[in-house]
Amino acid sequence: xxxxHVLAVDIGGTKLAAALVDPEGRVTAQDRVPTPNxxxxxxxxxxxxxxxxxAKLVAGAGDPPLAGVGVGCGGPMTWPAAEVSxxxxxxxxxxxxxxxxxxxxxxxxxxxxxxxxxxxxxEHWRGAGRGHGxxxxxxxxxxxxxxxxxxxxxxxxxSGNAGHIGHVVVDPGGPPxxxxxxxxxxxxxRGPGLVAxxxxxGWRPDGRPGGSDATxxxxxxxxxxxxxxxxxxxxxxxxxxxxxxxxxxxxxxLEVVAIGGGLSQAGALLFDPLGEAxxxxxxxxxxxRARVVPAALGQTAGLVGAAALVHAQDRYWSAG
Amino acid sequence: xxxxHVLAVDIGGTKLAAALVDPEGRVTAQDRVPTPNxxxxxxxxxxxxxxxxxAKLVAGAGDPPLAGVGVGCGGPMTWPAAEVSxxxxxxxxxxxxxxxxxxxxxxxxxxxxxxxxxxxxxEHWRGAGRGHGxxxxxxxxxxxxxxxxxxxxxxxxxSGNAGHIGHVVVDPGGPPxxxxxxxxxxxxxRGPGLVAxxxxxGWRPDGRPGGSDATxxxxxxxxxxxxxxxxxxxxxxxxxxxxxxxxxxxxxxLEVVAIGGGLSQAGALLFDPLGEAxxxxxxxxxxxRARVVPAALGQTAGLVGAAALVHAQDRYWSAG
Numbered sequence: 001x002x003x004x005h006v007l008a009v010d011i012g013g014t015k016l017a018a019a020l021v022d023p024e025g026r027v028t029a030q031d032r033v034p035t036p037n038x039x040x041x042x043x044x045x046x047x048x049x050x051x052x053x054x055a056k057l058v059a060g061a062g063d064p065p066l067a068g069v070g071v072g073c074g075g076p077m078t079w080p081a082a083e084v085s086x087x088x089x090x091x092x093x094x095x096x097x098x099x100x101x102x103x104x105x106x107x108x109x110x111x112x113x114x115x116x117x118x119x120x121x122x123e124h125w126r127g128a129g130r131g132h133g134x135x136x137x138x139x140x141x142x143x144x145x146x147x148x149x150x151x152x153x154x155x156x157x158x159s160g161n162a163g164h165i166g167h168v169v170v171d172p173g174g175p176p177x178x179x180x181x182x183x184x185x186x187x188x189x190r191g192p193g194l195v196a197x198x199x200x201x202g203w204r205p206d207g208r209p210g211g212s213d214a215t216x217x218x219x220x221x222x223x224x225x226x227x228x229x230x231x232x233x234x235x236x237x238x239x240x241x242x243x244x245x246x247x248x249x250x251x252x253x254l255e256v257v258a259i260g261g262g263l264s265q266a267g268a269l270l271f272d273p274l275g276e277a278x279x280x281x282x283x284x285x286x287x288x289r290a291r292v293v294p295a296a297l298g299q300t301a302g303l304v305g306a307a308a309l310v311h312a313q314d315r316y317w318s319a320g
Numbered sequence: 321x322x323x324x325h326v327l328a329v330d331i332g333g334t335k336l337a338a339a340l341v342d343p344e345g346r347v348t349a350q351d352r353v354p355t356p357n358x359x360x361x362x363x364x365x366x367x368x369x370x371x372x373x374x375a376k377l378v379a380g381a382g383d384p385p386l387a388g389v390g391v392g393c394g395g396p397m398t399w400p401a402a403e404v405s406x407x408x409x410x411x412x413x414x415x416x417x418x419x420x421x422x423x424x425x426x427x428x429x430x431x432x433x434x435x436x437x438x439x440x441x442x443e444h445w446r447g448a449g450r451g452h453g454x455x456x457x458x459x460x461x462x463x464x465x466x467x468x469x470x471x472x473x474x475x476x477x478x479s480g481n482a483g484h485i486g487h488v489v490v491d492p493g494g495p496p497x498x499x500x501x502x503x504x505x506x507x508x509x510r511g512p513g514l515v516a517x518x519x520x521x522g523w524r525p526d527g528r529p530g531g532s533d534a535t536x537x538x539x540x541x542x543x544x545x546x547x548x549x550x551x552x553x554x555x556x557x558x559x560x561x562x563x564x565x566x567x568x569x570x571x572x573x574l575e576v577v578a579i580g581g582g583l584s585q586a587g588a589l590l591f592d593p594l595g596e597a598x599x600x601x602x603x604x605x606x607x608x609r610a611r612v613v614p615a616a617l618g619q620t621a622g623l624v625g626a627a628a629l630v631h632a633q634d635r636y637w638s639a640g
Binding site: 134158177252284285 | 489492601602604606607
């Protein structure tokens with residue numbers, strides 16, 4: 001049996017997911033477990049949960065010979081060495097993920113990148129950006145992340161951090177951002193940012209007047225039901241996204257912007273004001289040709305993109 | 321004699337410049353003429369002026385065998401076919417510059433790119449960005465343009481227009497831009513935009529109370545002499561530049577931003593407020609490492625960059 005599958009891994013704050021992905025980008029087997037992420041969980045305990053998930057998946061698939069291991073993981077991380085310190089996984093701080101996976105899979109390529117970059121790569125390789133040379137893939141959720149494919153190749157930048165569209169400035173006098181700046185796209189359009197703004201305007205999640213754990217997805221649902229403040233919050237996010245995408249399109253001469261993540265499921269409530277702001281600000285002839293589309297691969301985009309770091313290394317992996 | 325020199329050309333609204341550039345990026349001969357750009361000048365007349373300039377330069381250098389022809393020209397243009405329609409040269413609209421130069425130099429590579437991109441390439445190859453993989457080169461003058469080198473290569477984008485930092489949005493409610501948008505960097509920081517703003521605030525160019533032809537360079541000179549309105553105008557431009565560079569740095573994970581063009585000669589009057597705004601908005605760890613520096617090559621950057629389209633084609637030319 002030829003070593004044709006990549007073991008793809010997606011490491012997030014709520015779940016660990018793994019899959020076997022064939023050279024065409026098809027997921028032939030997958031599994032997931034909740035991320036052991038309670039206070040007090042140690043780094044080794046988390047690693048063992050991941051190790052068990054991978055062992056079970058590969059054994060269940062008849063232990064096929066592997067072409068390599070591809071991983072998407074929350075940032076920040078050193079890159080390409082991938083000592084990872086995911087913001088939402090406190091148990092791992094400088095955890096040597098690449099080194100550990102290399103020891104687990106001697107002789108195989110092990111390649112790790114930011115989770116939002118893997119989503120962008122997945123959408124470029126087999127999703128909404130397929131066939132285009134210049135694509136921004138975005139994830140709009142509790143944060144706003146992304147990845148850039150330009151001239152047909154994934155852009156890494158100086159430290160593997162290219163694609164951070166969430167920290168493009170859309171309103172210099174706007175709200176403070178967790179990064180320490182002000183008026184970043186993420187400060188306005190991330191789910192919790194939208195919820196905070198809506199609350200200030202008087203929005204109360206249905207049936208939960210206190211509801212400190214209301215999410216952007218609930219806010220979007222209320223907007224669909226006609227709640228005026230929730231609707232205004234979605235318009236505010238859409239406008240911010242449109243302005244940031246206009247800037248990115250002018251700077252990078254993009255053809256397609258593919259938007260995924262929980263908030264993107266708000267549909268026209270988000271995409272209509274986004275399109276309006278984009279048309280107002282992306283005015284150069286070349287920029288008016290860019291299209292903004294919903295991501296196509298859903299939950300598997302990150303796994304498919306992680307696999308592409310090995311399967312399509314000529315386009316998506318330029319590091320050692 | 322080995323064909324070692326590139327015939328480099330820089331086509332602007334006020335001058336046509338040409339040079340012979342060796343493989344090390346040294347200019348071994350150069351010449352220039354004013355651009356015949358009066359109303360009524362035809363496209364062929366302009367071509368003949370260019371043809372004469374090139375013939376004189378090459379003959380004066382002993383007619384060396386050439387490795388190719390590299391050209392920077394004002395946009396817009398089709399790319400890479402280079403039918404050029406420079407905004408500030410009305411005589412050329414869809415002029416087939418690449419085709420004409422190919423007919424003039426049969427068998428040689430002829431490569432044409434946007435003039436600001438050639439400046440960025442020159443600064444990357446032999447100037448302030450040398451040795452770095454991720455560089456934004458900018459020209460701040462009567463317009464604001466640029467070029468992007470990422471992961472060691474020039475980025476072209478979908479239509480050769482990547483690098484248009486001038487149309488990154490820095491203030492969504494800001495002044496209208498010639499592109500049809502609002503609050504673009506160029507609308508605020510281009511010389512004529514600064515002059516217009518300073519006039520509104522009561523600035524009068526020294527000794528020329530009417531002075532409709534005052535320039536950004538004069539404004540900068542007045543700022544150096546302590547004129548408060550001129551100083552405020554430079555701060556306004558610097559802040560806008562800092563915000564746009566913060567956005568570009570987050571999106572592209574840049575190491576170096578090299579700023580050239582007439583206005584960049586204002587020195588600390590521009591670079592101090594720029595640095596302040598950049599430090600306020602570029603807060604992610606990776607972005608704080610980026611450096612903003614003055615361009616190093618001055619007037620020859622565009623010629624050196626045009627030559628690099630041939631001399632260093634592995635990095636700077638990916639089209640046919």
